Amino acid sequence: MSDRPARPAADQGSDPAAAFQPHDHGHCSSAALDAAEARLAQQGARLTPVRRRTLEILLESPRAMGAYEVLDRLAAEGFGRQPPVAYRALEFLVSHGLAHRLQRLNAFAACLHPGHDHTPAFLICRSCDRVAEAEAAPIRAVLSDVASGAGFRVERATIEALGLCASCAADGAA
Amino acid sequence: MSDRPARPAADQGSDPAAAFQPHDHGHCSSAALDAAEARLAQQGARLTPVRRRTLEILLESPRAMGAYEVLDRLAAEGFGRQPPVAYRALEFLVSHGLAHRLQRLNAFAACLHPGHDHTPAFLICRSCDRVAEAEAAPIRAVLSDVASGAGFRVERATIEALGLCASCAADGAA
DNA sequence: AAGACAACCGTAACACTATAACAGCTCGTT
DNA sequence: AACGAGCTGTTATAGTGTTACGGTTGTCTT
The missing domain is CATH 3.30.1490.190 (Ferric-uptake regulator, C-terminal dimerisarion domain)
Structure with missing residues (x-):
């Protein structure tokens, strides 16, 4: 797990306080998505539309989101509307280091420093x-x-x- | 069974004879329970029969137990059989430092070093x-x-x- | 002793979180 | 074309936790 490509431009690196500041999520989002796609390619995994959109949704939120909250968003955009749709995408992201699960909240959040x-x-x-x-x-x-x-x-x-x-x-x- | 199930004889507080009451289960945690009772008294809280039995159940298990697992045991012994019965007792124990909640497992375990x-x-x-x-x-x-x-x-x-x-x-x- | 009050226990009903099992699709390979 | 792997979608169900309400009990007050 130690080989990692160039640091993504939007990597906010060593300043965790940044996460508490309001900022342009659209910007960090696209950089993070590019980085994600590159990482996945190396692993032979695919960032399919549902997975990509799920990651975008997480990236757009400064808070952790519940699986059903994510599911509602996905369903509203034409994806499936049953729990496994969200859980599978979230599990994929977590297992590939692109998102985290917060035990205390039963919720998920995008990883802001993938590969780190x-x-x-x-x-x-x-x-x-x-x-x-x-x-x-x-x-x-x-x-x-x-x-x-x-x-x-x-x-x-x-x-x-x-x-x-x-x-x-x-x-x-x- | 009668329609009014027998409850464990464990009257607390004002009855001095309670201190002598033998356990149904010989082994024990009686030391832990005594300590718990003392601690609670200081805080003006009561170790009622359900709460006491809930603590005993946790103490008897080396593993953490799910709330519904505890509830099954309580129900089998004549206590209520609805979720709030277990959740209330568990929450009481946790909030008084006699038990812990394990987020990762959605489960509860007795505190082995109360007061520490x-x-x-x-x-x-x-x-x-x-x-x-x-x-x-x-x-x-x-x-x-x-x-x-x-x-x-x-x-x-x-x-x-x-x-x-x-x-x-x-x-x-x- | 009677009434007021708070804490407690029990119930039914519901909300939220997560998984199992199965069917169809797509795409690359044979 | 046939196959298998991986992905997406479905229905149904399991597991975890809360809300709302009512009855009982014990205590404090009057």
Whole structure:
């Protein structure tokens, strides 16, 4: 999982705060889609219309979206209107590192740094519901360390923080 | 069975004889239950029969249990058989630090160290399904640190690791 | 002791989340 | 043309969680 092509232009890289700022999603969306297509081609996977549209929908939202919310959008645009349509597309995106599933919310969000860190930590603002990705490597290191003290070998870790983002804190949200 | 099912004799609070009442199940968690009761008393909360039995059920299981699994047990013992019965008891236990909810599993487990660290990290063995609690303080410290780089203030963190426990690894589980 | 009140337990009904099983389509290969 | 693989769509069902309401009980007040 270490070979990765050139960084996409819209990669907001190391500044997770960017995710909490309003910005032009249409722009980051097309860059992300291009990057996605390139990554998938390497893996011999196809970004079919439903999958592409599903990813676009996720990219357009600053919040995580429930599967049925995504499904409603898809159905309104002429795709199938049964749950598996959305779940299959979402599962495909997640398994190819293009989207994430948030356990705490039963929801999905586009991956903003595809190819970077496939299982980041998530910062979920309880006021505006925006979701940001944070570097999980140092956290996972400590977790693995603590776990190995119990003889436990960590394979996958879910790290999700609920709290208040900078803008909401500035806006005086409790 | 009569139409008014028998309920576990576990009158709480004002009856001093309650302390002497023998358990139906000999093994136990009576120490944990006593501790729980003491903790609750301090908080002005009551360990009613349903709540007590729910905690016992969780304590008897090394795995996390789904709400409906708990509900089946409760219903079989004469308590209500509708979902809110289980969910209310579980929510009470969680909110008083006597049980935990595992987001990844949609399941609940008794807290093994009540009064210690109320939101530990969880180590979930994918082979035997057992759940262990690990010290989360150092992990949360790193998480808060990473998050603060994005101006995010962490309030609650979900840290759940999936992997292989020592015994399963020793038994040669993949 | 009687009434007011809050907490608790139970019920029915419903909402939300997710999967199983199966059928048809398309496309590349033989 | 026939085949198989992968994708999309369908119906039906399973699993998880909540809302709304009513009755009981225990406590506090008067």
